[in-house]
Amino acid sequence: MKIDFEITDQYNENKVLHVLKNQMKLSGRLIKKLKATGGILLNEKPVRTVDTVKKDDILSVIIDFNEQVDIKPEAAEFSIIYEDDCFLAVDKKPGIPVHPTAGHPTGTLAHQVLAHFINQGLSIKVRPINRLDKDTSGIILFAKNSHMQDQIINQMKENRVYKAYLGIVHGVFNPLEGIINLPIARKSDSIMERIIDPAGAPSITRYKTLEHHKELSLVKFVLETGRTHQIRVHCRAMGHPLLGDWLYSDIQTGLIERQALHSHILAFDHPLNGQRIELMAPLPVDMKNALAVQQS
Incomplete structure (x- = not known):
């Protein structure tokens, strides 16, 4: 991947290194x-980082590395929502881990994405930017190089990345729309479970009830923070746990x-261009079916 930057008056007579770090935001x-x-070029010619640039110069970087990977590719079909030279977005099916763990060393989405990259002639690591629990479905965004990964992570830190979820909960929120602001911490005797704890990390979830069917509601959740199990923990705390949540519900x-x-x-x-990219993954079949039963 090649990234070009045209030198403006602001960076005239600056060192190449200064532009790379401060304008192009390279680590x-x-x-x-x-x-x-x-991989650093000035007007299509190799340049040193100590050299200076002038107005209207084109400073370029070529990010094209052969990276070592420590997993094996596993070819499988998956739904691609978006792809370009920088990113791959996938609509993950429920039941598939995003990345290998001790309990799931194979059969993960990362193995499948690696096979996809190899088929494209790419020798790169699999870099998921956002992560979902194994049984949560929907959008997973992968970066095709470390620079793009760093850029989106920085946007997340600045609260510029919008993340909305759909969930089916027991009962009906009152009010139907609002903000849940409850701190979350790891339960002391568990490596997985989270709890509401005054000493926990600040955790904010916005919610809006979209539909109500008998004992269940379809709710839209927007995350302002990204704690582990945040929506699941907040739903339980509000008395409306997610349908089918074996960890946070006894129903x-x-x-x-x-x-x-x-x-x-x-x-x-x-x-690369500042364009706002909005990705959407439709409600999966199993959630549609659960709502359909309540409607009948």
């Missing part, structure tokens, strides 16, 4: 790699075989 680690591979159901939570919308500013 020191990436700049070091680019120097080693000859048994035969309507669905996992927590009814889906990553529905993800929006961010594309680092």
Whole structure:
């Protein structure tokens, strides 16, 4: 991937290194790699980071590394929502882990995405930017290089990435729309479970009830923070746990075989051109079926 930057009056007579770090927002680690591979160009010619630039020059970087990966590709079909030279967005099915763990060393979305990259002739690592629980469905965004990953992570820190989920909960929120602002911490005797704790990390979820069917509601959740299990914990705390949530609900159901939570919308500013990218994954079949039973 090639990134070009036209030098403006603001950066006239600046060092190449200054422009790379301050305008193009490249990390020191990436700049070091680019120097080693000859991937820094000024007007299409190799340049040193100590050299100066002038107005109307074109400073370019070529991010094209052969990276070592520590997992094996596993070819499988998955739904691609969006793809360009920088990103891949996938609509993850429920029941598939995003990345390998001790309990799931194979059969993950990362293995499948690696096979997809290899088929494209790419030798790159799999870099998921957002993460979903194994049984949560919906949008997962992958970066095709470390620079794009860093850029979106920085947008997340600045609260510029919009993340909306759809969930089916027991009962009806009162009021139908509002903000849940309750701190979350890890339960002391568990490596997985989270609880509401005054000493926990600040955690804010906006919610809006979209539909109500008998004992269940379809709710849109928008995350302002990104704590582990945030929506699941907040729903339990409000007395309206997610349908099928085996960890945070004691209510048994035969309507669905996992927590009814889906990553529905993800929006961010594309680092190359500033364009707002909005990705959407439709409500999955199992959640539609659960609602349909309540409607009948």
